Amino acid sequence: MRSLSIFGATGSIGESTIDLVARQGGREAFRIVALTGGSNVGRLAEQARTLRPEVAVIADEARLPDLREALAGSGVETAGGAVAVAEAAERPADWIMSGIVGAAGLVPGFRALSHGTTLALANKESLVTAGPLLMAEARRHGATILPVDSEHSALFQALGGEDIATVETVTITASGGAFRDWPLERLSRATVAEASTHPNWVMGQRITIDSASMFNKALEVIEVHEFFGIAPERIEVLVHPESLVHALVAFRDGGVIAHLGAPDMRHAIGYAMNWPERAHLPVARLNLAAAGRLTFAAPDPARYPALRLARGVMETGGLAGAAFNAAKEVALDAFIADAIRFTDMAGVVEGVLDRLSGLGGLEKPAESLDMVLDMDRTARRLAREAMRLPAAAERT
Ligand SMILES: NC(=O)c1ccc[n+]([C@@H]2O[C@H](COP(=O)([O-])OP(=O)(O)OC[C@H]3O[C@@H](n4cnc5c(N)ncnc54)[C@H](OP(=O)(O)O)[C@@H]3O)[C@@H](O)[C@H]2O)c1
Structure with a gap:
C-alpha cells in the first residue's frame, strides 16, 4: 500500500489532492501519514476523521487545543506549530504533497526530501528561495521532485525524453489575471476583492492576487530556471487569456511541443501522483472546436513590473x-x-531589493537553509520598514 502525506491539506491544492486520493481508493488504497493545515482546524479535523492519518498538524499552535478536542477519540495523533509541521515531514511517506502557501512551505519540503520521498511540489516559493539547496538535497537522498504548477508540469511533460541542450526557448503562459483588460490608470484603485478573482482558475486568495499582479508568473519564471536549469534569457512568458495552452518548448530544429489542457489543477496533481504512469483523471476534456480560437500576446511591462524584477533576481542569483x-x-x-x-x-519589493543590493550579500550563494531564512527575515523587516508598518511575528 502506498503511503502519502499532504502539507497544506486545507488549501486549494490540498483539497484537490484529497479529491484525487478519494477517487483513487482513499484509505483502502493509501496509508495516510500526515495531514497539515495552517489555521483551519474545522476543515483539518474533518479531513482527518475521513482519511485517518497517523498525525494531523495545525501550524497555528494556538489552535492545537481545538484540534485535540475535534479529534478526541479518533485515534489520530495531533500536533501544533511550525516545528511540528517540519517534524511531520520527516515521517517517511512514499509521496508527499508540498501544498503550503509561501515561504512557510520551504522547511517541510526540505525535510521531506531527507527520506528519499517523491515530493510533488506545488510550493513554488521553495524553489524561488532555495532552488539549488532543494535540488541538491533531493540528489543527496535519491528523492524525486515533481513539479505541480500547471506550467511546470506541462514543461516536464513536453520535455520528457528530450535533451535539454537542444531546447532554444521555453514559454510559460499567463491568463493576465483579473486586471488584464483594465485601463492602466485604474489599477491603483483596484480593491482586494477585485484582485481576488481569477478569469479561469479557482485557487487560494494569495496566488489569485499574485496572478493579477503577475508576481505569481515572476515566481514561476524563477521556478523554471531553478527546476529545469534553463538560462533566464531562454524563458519567455506569453499572455494567453484562454488558459488552455500551459507551456511550449521550442527546439533548435524549429519544432515546438506545446502542452494543452483544461484549467484544472487536478491534471497536474494527478500526473504527479501517478507518474510515471498516466491514470484516468476527472478533469474536463479539451474541446478546441468549442474554444474556437486561442489568443496570445506579449505581457505589457508597464502592467506587470514583477516580470522585470524576476529577471533581475535571476541575474543576481544567490539569496536574491x-x-x-x-x-x-x-x-x-x-x-x-x-x-x-x-x-x-x-x-x-524593488525598494527592498535595491536596499539589499546596496548593503551587499544578495548575490552570495545560499549555502544553508539558515542563510536563506536569515535573508527571508531581513527582507521582511525591510519591507515592513519601507511601508512604515510595525514589526510582525515571523512566519518561517
Ligand atoms: N491553487 C492553485 O491552483 C495552485 C496552482 C499552482 C501552484 N500553487 C501553489 O501551491 C501552493 C498552495 O496554494 P493554494 O492556492 O492551495 O493556497 P491556499 O488555498 O491559500 O492554501 C494554503 C495552504 O497552506 C496552509 N498554510 C498557510 N499558512 C501556513 C503556514 N504559515 N504554515 C503552514 N501552513 C500554512 C493553509 O492552511 P489554512 O487554510 O488552514 O490556514 C492551506 O492549507 C502555493 O505555493 C501556490 O503558489 C497553487
Missing part, C-alpha cells in the same frame, strides 16, 4: 530569490490589509 519572495509576501499582506495600493506592491 529569498529576498524577492519575502518582500513580495509582506507587500501582499499589506495590500490584503488595505495598507498599500495594488500598484504599490512592486515598488515595495
Whole structure:
C-alpha cells in the first residue's frame, strides 16, 4: 500500500489532492501519514476523521487545543506549530504533497526530501528561495521532485525524453489575471476583492492576487530556471487569456511541443501522483472546436513590473530569490490589509531589493537553509520598514 502525506491539506491544492486520493481508493488504497493545515482546524479535523492519518498538524499552535478536542477519540495523533509541521515531514511517506502557501512551505519540503520521498511540489516559493539547496538535497537522498504548477508540469511533460541542450526557448503562459483588460490608470484603485478573482482558475486568495499582479508568473519564471536549469534569457512568458495552452518548448530544429489542457489543477496533481504512469483523471476534456480560437500576446511591462524584477533576481542569483519572495509576501499582506495600493506592491519589493543590493550579500550563494531564512527575515523587516508598518511575528 502506498503511503502519502499532504502539507497544506486545507488549501486549494490540498483539497484537490484529497479529491484525487478519494477517487483513487482513499484509505483502502493509501496509508495516510500526515495531514497539515495552517489555521483551519474545522476543515483539518474533518479531513482527518475521513482519511485517518497517523498525525494531523495545525501550524497555528494556538489552535492545537481545538484540534485535540475535534479529534478526541479518533485515534489520530495531533500536533501544533511550525516545528511540528517540519517534524511531520520527516515521517517517511512514499509521496508527499508540498501544498503550503509561501515561504512557510520551504522547511517541510526540505525535510521531506531527507527520506528519499517523491515530493510533488506545488510550493513554488521553495524553489524561488532555495532552488539549488532543494535540488541538491533531493540528489543527496535519491528523492524525486515533481513539479505541480500547471506550467511546470506541462514543461516536464513536453520535455520528457528530450535533451535539454537542444531546447532554444521555453514559454510559460499567463491568463493576465483579473486586471488584464483594465485601463492602466485604474489599477491603483483596484480593491482586494477585485484582485481576488481569477478569469479561469479557482485557487487560494494569495496566488489569485499574485496572478493579477503577475508576481505569481515572476515566481514561476524563477521556478523554471531553478527546476529545469534553463538560462533566464531562454524563458519567455506569453499572455494567453484562454488558459488552455500551459507551456511550449521550442527546439533548435524549429519544432515546438506545446502542452494543452483544461484549467484544472487536478491534471497536474494527478500526473504527479501517478507518474510515471498516466491514470484516468476527472478533469474536463479539451474541446478546441468549442474554444474556437486561442489568443496570445506579449505581457505589457508597464502592467506587470514583477516580470522585470524576476529577471533581475535571476541575474543576481544567490539569496536574491529569498529576498524577492519575502518582500513580495509582506507587500501582499499589506495590500490584503488595505495598507498599500495594488500598484504599490512592486515598488515595495524593488525598494527592498535595491536596499539589499546596496548593503551587499544578495548575490552570495545560499549555502544553508539558515542563510536563506536569515535573508527571508531581513527582507521582511525591510519591507515592513519601507511601508512604515510595525514589526510582525515571523512566519518561517
Ligand atoms: N491553487 C492553485 O491552483 C495552485 C496552482 C499552482 C501552484 N500553487 C501553489 O501551491 C501552493 C498552495 O496554494 P493554494 O492556492 O492551495 O493556497 P491556499 O488555498 O491559500 O492554501 C494554503 C495552504 O497552506 C496552509 N498554510 C498557510 N499558512 C501556513 C503556514 N504559515 N504554515 C503552514 N501552513 C500554512 C493553509 O492552511 P489554512 O487554510 O488552514 O490556514 C492551506 O492549507 C502555493 O505555493 C501556490 O503558489 C497553487
